[in-house]
Amino acid sequence: MQQNSCPCGSGKPFAQCCDLYLSGKAYPNTAEALMRSRFSAFVTGNLPYLRKTWHPDTCPEVKQDDLNTRWTRLEVLRSKQGLKKSVVEFKAFFEDEEGERAMQEISLFKLHKKRWVYVGPLETWP
Incomplete structure (x- = not known):
């Protein structure tokens, strides 16, 4: 990955991709764009953005110390865009003392005040 390329894996420069958000x-106009921008926010430690893009009913008390994971790359596996709710399945890779590992999630996004927000994980693909 080029140094100035976006952490979200789009292949675009950061300044022309997630940094805009x-x-x-x-503001992202699709759930997948929002999910990618949230990954970039985790990579860069942008806590205000994470709070702003999390549904107020499900947003936990996140502290800056919670953002210490070294996220390395993102793979979007599939995405289903709806009018009021959308789903994105992804794999987020990170490094720790055991080497590179990944977490996989099926995420639910909803429109809240005319903007996409992250609601939380789903057990299965709808």
Whole structure:
């Protein structure tokens, strides 16, 4: 991965991709774009953005110390865009003392105040 390429794996430069969202210049118009930008927020430690893009009913008390994981890459496995709710399945890779590992999640996103927000994980693909 190039140094200035976006952590979300889009292949675009960070400044022309997720940084537009993380800096507040734009807001993602799809659940997949939001999920990718949230991954970039975890990579860069952007806690305010994570809170802003989490549904208020499910947002936990996240602290800056919770963002110490070294996330390395993202793979979007599938995405289903709906009008009021959407689902994205992804694998997020990280490194720890055991080497590179991955977590996989099927995430639910909903429109809240006309913006996509992360709600939480689902057990199975709908």
